Each structure stands twice: as C-alpha cells, then as structure tokens.
Amino acid sequence: MRWPRRRHSVLPGFGLTLGFAVVYLSLVALIPMAALFLRSRGLGWGGFWETVTTPRVLAACRLSFGAALIAATINAVFGFVVAWTLTRYRFFGRRLVDALIDLPFALPTAVSGIALTTIYAPTGWLGRALEPLGIKAVFSPLGVVIALTFIGLPFVVRTLQPALEDLEVEVEEAAASLGARRRQTFRRVILPAVAPALLTGFALAFARALGEYGSVVFISGNLPGKTEIAPLLIVTQLEQYDYEGATAIAVLLLVVSFVMLLVINALQRWSGGRHARGA
Amino acid sequence: MGLRPSTAEPRWVRLLLVSVTLLFLGAFLVTPLVAVFVEAFRKGLGAYLASFADPAVLSAIRLTLLAAGIAVPVNLVFGLAAAWAVAKFEFPGKSLLTTLIDLPLAVSPVVSGLIYVLVFGLHGWLGPWLQAHDLQVIFAVPGIVLATVFVTVPFVARELIPLMQEQGTEDEESALTLGASGWQTFRRVTLPNVRWALLYGVILCNARAMGEFGAVSVVSGHIRGKTNTVPLQVEILYNEYNFVAAFAVASLLAMLALVTLAAKTLVEWRVAAAPASIFAAGEKP
Numbered sequence: 001m002r003w004p005r006r007r008h009s010v011l012p013g014f015g016l017t018l019g020f021a022v023v024y025l026s027l028v029a030l031i032p033m034a035a036l037f038l039r040s041r042g043l044g045w046g047g048f049w050e051t052v053t054t055p056r057v058l059a060a061c062r063l064s065f066g067a068a069l070i071a072a073t074i075n076a077v078f079g080f081v082v083a084w085t086l087t088r089y090r091f092f093g094r095r096l097v098d099a100l101i102d103l104p105f106a107l108p109t110a111v112s113g114i115a116l117t118t119i120y121a122p123t124g125w126l127g128r129a130l131e132p133l134g135i136k137a138v139f140s141p142l143g144v145v146i147a148l149t150f151i152g153l154p155f156v157v158r159t160l161q162p163a164l165e166d167l168e169v170e171v172e173e174a175a176a177s178l179g180a181r182r183r184q185t186f187r188r189v190i191l192p193a194v195a196p197a198l199l200t201g202f203a204l205a206f207a208r209a210l211g212e213y214g215s216v217v218f219i220s221g222n223l224p225g226k227t228e229i230a231p232l233l234i235v236t237q238l239e240q241y242d243y244e245g246a247t248a249i250a251v252l253l254l255v256v257s258f259v260m261l262l263v264i265n266a267l268q269r270w271s272g273g274r275h276a277r278g279a
Numbered sequence: 280m281g282l283r284p285s286t287a288e289p290r291w292v293r294l295l296l297v298s299v300t301l302l303f304l305g306a307f308l309v310t311p312l313v314a315v316f317v318e319a320f321r322k323g324l325g326a327y328l329a330s331f332a333d334p335a336v337l338s339a340i341r342l343t344l345l346a347a348g349i350a351v352p353v354n355l356v357f358g359l360a361a362a363w364a365v366a367k368f369e370f371p372g373k374s375l376l377t378t379l380i381d382l383p384l385a386v387s388p389v390v391s392g393l394i395y396v397l398v399f400g401l402h403g404w405l406g407p408w409l410q411a412h413d414l415q416v417i418f419a420v421p422g423i424v425l426a427t428v429f430v431t432v433p434f435v436a437r438e439l440i441p442l443m444q445e446q447g448t449e450d451e452e453s454a455l456t457l458g459a460s461g462w463q464t465f466r467r468v469t470l471p472n473v474r475w476a477l478l479y480g481v482i483l484c485n486a487r488a489m490g491e492f493g494a495v496s497v498v499s500g501h502i503r504g505k506t507n508t509v510p511l512q513v514e515i516l517y518n519e520y521n522f523v524a525a526f527a528v529a530s531l532l533a534m535l536a537l538v539t540l541a542a543k544t545l546v547e548w549r550v551a552a553a554p555a556s557i558f559a560a561g562e563k564p
Contacts, residue, residue: 238497
C-alpha cells in the first residue's frame, strides 16, 4: 500500500543537506556568476551593444554559431546511424564500439585538440588525403567544424540510444502488417517516436559546441576575423586587460547557454524526461 | 535463406549502416586516440620516458593531483547532500535547484574561468582586499583549485539524483522504523543502494578535474613549474614544437580517459546486474 506523498517526510537531514547544497552552490557558482552580470552593467546598454557588434566580435560569433550548427547537424545524422546500428544490430566489436562513444567526454579537450590537428595537418593521416582535393582542414573554419563534431558526438548517440531501445517492436510489426514498407515504417513510425530525443541530442551537442575551447584552439589557427571563435576572443581580450570586452562577450555566451538550458529542459520534458543522458 | 522479418532492414542496408558507423567512428574517435600514442613514441621509448624527467612536467602532475584531490572530495560531499535533499524531499524551487546544479556543464569553460577573475582578480571585487593582505588567488594555485571545483560541481549529484528518486524513501523509512538513527540509515541503507552510481560519478568527476583546460587556462597565468596543470603543460610543449614531449604528457591523460571508459563500462555492467534496492532484490520500483 502506497501512501500519497506527504509534505513532511519522516527522514531527517532535510535542513542540513538543502542548506549546505544551497550555500555551496551560491558560493561556488551563483555569486561569481552574479559578478559577471554586475560587471557588464558598468558598460550600459549602449556600451554593451557597441562591444558585441564590432566586426571582430561579430565574425567570431558567426563562426561559433555557424560551426556549432553544422557540427550538431553532422552529429544528428551520423549519430542517428551510430545509435541505430548499436541498438539494432549485432556485429563483432559492438560492445567495444559502444564503450568508445564516450571518448570525447573522457579525453581532455587539449589532448583532442592536438591529436585532431596532427591528423588533419597536410602531412597527417587524414590531412594527406584531403590535401590533393584542395581541402584545407587545419587553420580553417573546417577545422573548427571537425573539432566540434568530435566533442558533440556522444551527446546525440547517448540521448538516442535509450529512446531507440524503448521502441516497441510490436508497433513496427503492426505497421508492417498493415502493409507499410520498411521505409514507410521508419519515416512514419520510428522517426516521430524518437524525434524528441534526436532534437534533445542536437541541442545538447550545439550548446556544448558553442562554448568549446580546448579542442578548437589548436586546429583553428585563431586568425582574427577568420578562424577565431567567441570563447577564444574572451581569452584574447582578457590577456590584453580588456575586461569590459571580455565580460560583454561572456554575458552574450552565458545568456545563450541559459536559453539552451531552458530549451533542453523543455525538450526533455516533451520526450518524457527519461531519455535524458549526456554529461 | 528464409524470409526477412517484416521489422528488419534488407541485408545490404544493415551492412551499409554498420560500415558507415565503423568508418565514421574510426575516423573521428579511433584515429585521434591512436595518433596520441604514435606521436608520443615517434622517437622511441627513451625519448618518451625522457619527457617525464622535465621538472615542469612533474610539477604539473603534482598540481593536477592536488586540484583533483580537493575538487573530487568536495563535490562528492556536495553531490550526496544535494541528492539527499532533492531526491528524498518535496520542496518549492526543487526543479530550479536541479537546473542550477547542471549550470556549470552549460557554461563555456572560458566563462567559468572568467567569473573567478572578476571576483578574485586584481581588478575584481575582492582584488584590492586580497592584495592588501598579500593573498593571491588568480594566477596562483587557489584559482586553479576553484576553477576545477566549479567545472566538476554537477558530476556526482547528477548521477545520484535520478537513481535516488527512483528508489524512493521506503528503504530509509523501514530502517528508521526499525530504530536506526538518521546517520546509520544513510550509511547502512542509502549508501549501499547507490554505491555504483556514486563510484561512477566520482570517476567522471575525477576525469573532468584532471582534464579541464579552458577554465584553468584563464585563471592560471601559465607560470612554468608553478601554475601549470597537466593539460596546460601539454599546450605549452605543443606550442614550443616539442611534439614528442607534448604527446608523451598527453598520453598520460589519454590513458586516464581509457581507464575512465573501462571503469564506466564495468560499473554499467554492475548496475545492470545489481538489485535496485538492498531490501527488494530484483524488484523494480
């Protein structure tokens, strides 16, 4: 027999644990973040607007958003294929491949950065193949996309896997017995069912890619106005003691992060909140 | 050959999808990992080992161990406290709290470093006071520890909260009814119930603490032998075209990543095998 949840639990320690959690979170995260917003207020609206609309900042933001969008799209497509293959098919080495998916989470971004740069350099394993085609992967916007695709992949795969596992075969059988071809079943039955999870994974990969720093700075070459991403511009301005400029871009990135967090929360509620994984 | 089931794809589609998966993952995941070790051993084992004789590298390893050694226990305690409050009780603002716990994951690492510069830096809120008392946080070890703590806040809590919510409060209530104290209940009932998720959270927390680059880079100041962590040392060696040493040090971090992945896989198998509750073996809530 289950009682309706009581407001006052018999368990002890509520005040202590909640108090500690709130105080800790305030000291470590909330107060320093408040410092950022207060600092940016010193600029005023006009100053803020002026700072974030200089050609250099605009170019950096365009590159960050554009490359993050492209990378998240690549991940949505290939991440779907990977998640599908891993949940539906049995093949040699499947468990090893499955364990490897989290590599971009586990590998420090600086290591990913120098490794990707070495591979895609004109003398590298993959760069050598791209060079005769006239494709320049390192020190170009393409390099940024490559790095962001690498770090975003696990978000899509890990969000889709539980959703694909939860799909009931009976529904697909029903579709087939009603005369649907496999392709139709996929488009009309499977895809709509996993669409929320796919969108969540896409949003997670996009949000992560927007703020990514370590894996990008080595491969991008950091040419102002060409291959300079927004987080790098913050670092550059900080090194030149331009605190106001750095703060303005940081506020912009932080606001976008908040919005993405809200979007992702809404998407997760839509998909039932059960397919939300991704670190 | 029998008929293909109506819910399976044709054989050529399956072959194609498996090939695409393996090719894509091979190019994007396996190649970088292999490249780290190949580059590290390019000039032989001697050159590889010599990279670790550099005092700057040793000092970077010490600093990384120190930062992780502080950040992981602190966030372990926070994760347990936050999970207890969120999972076992109802209170207004609960979903706001869980969102805030995840916040450091959504923030760019660079911004995570910047906020501490704005509080503790020379031109920050506490900057003048710190300088008057001859204390340094930014471009010094405390700043690196703080930035590491910030970026690793969510890891333990977000592994524990969903599991503890799913487990409910019945086990704890039974223990209390049987006369256990609150602390005994937590230690003997709650902790064993969540031990694998806890271990997993700690592993992820540690991996991030040791591997963090962006946030630490902003507060470090890159003082050789003093404020460089292992990832920052990798960057310095790489930018000095000392590729063998850079990849040798990076191979340490890559091994840490592989150990993390192995531990994760192991823990997942244990979770799949272990009963969800110590009282109700095999019963799904």
